[in-house]
Amino acid sequence: MAARHQRDRILDGAERRAKRQGVGSSVDETCLFLSVLTLAEYDKGIANLADDDPRRRRYIAMRDALEAGFDGRILPLGDRAVRRWGEISGRVRRETGHPPPVIDMLLAATAMEAGLYLVSRNGKALRHSGAVVFDPWTDDMGAFPLSPLGRRRRAIDPD
Numbered sequence: 001m002a003a004r005h006q007r008d009r010i011l012d013g014a015e016r017r018a019k020r021q022g023v024g025s026s027v028d029e030t031c032l033f034l035s036v037l038t039l040a041e042y043d044k045g046i047a048n049l050a051d052d053d054p055r056r057r058r059y060i061a062m063r064d065a066l067e068a069g070f071d072g073r074i075l076p077l078g079d080r081a082v083r084r085w086g087e088i089s090g091r092v093r094r095e096t097g098h099p100p101p102v103i104d105m106l107l108a109a110t111a112m113e114a115g116l117y118l119v120s121r122n123g124k125a126l127r128h129s130g131a132v133v134f135d136p137w138t139d140d141m142g143a144f145p146l147s148p149l150g151r152r153r154r155a156i157d158p159d
Contacts, residue, residue, distance in 0.1 A: 034070040035110050036077055037103055039063060075110050084109035092128045101125045108133075 042063035049056045067074065085106050092100040104122055108129035111118040118131045126133045 030073070032070075033073045033075050033114065033116060034066070035075045035107055037106055037110070039067055039074070041103070042066070075114055075116075077106065077110060078113070081106070081110045081113045084113055088129050096128060100128065105129055107131075 042059065046056060046059050046063065049059070085102075085108075088105050088109055089100055089102070092098075092105070101122075104120075104125040107120070108118055108126055108131035111131050112129075118126065118133045119136060120126060120133055121135055121137055123133055123135050123138070
């Protein structure tokens with residue numbers, strides 16, 4: 001469950017960095033989405049713990065709170081995203097000679113199909129995906145692409 005702690009550090013660090021750069025740290029949360037893959041990663045981590053592990057209950061509560069916080073804004077893994085993943089993965093392997101990380105490419109495909117930016121610290125794995133990636137640690141917070149004004153909303157279509 002290190003991913004949750006890493007996520008918290010990313011968000012906290014991004015907020016501190018935004019304040020240092022004079023950028024408002026509040027983002028209209030209705031512009032933010034979560035992939036169902038993120039919840040699946042929580043499920044994987046929870047299932048990897050022994051039934052009597054004292055962290056299990058806390059991680060389940062964190063996953064459930066995250067899911068509730070993104071209610072109505074959880075991106076499914078639909079047919080088009082999976083097909084896009086296949087295209088991306090084949091192309092990246094052909095271009096680099098190495099198979100790309102499956103989950104990272106599924107996240108990229110999901111973002112691309114939804115017409116969204118992908119926020120991730122894993123730019124190295126995603127650089128050949130074709131997704132527009134924003135890294136809150138290295139990219140300019142002032143150039144963050146989300147804006148509550150004039151942003152078109154796109155319906156989430158699982159297929």
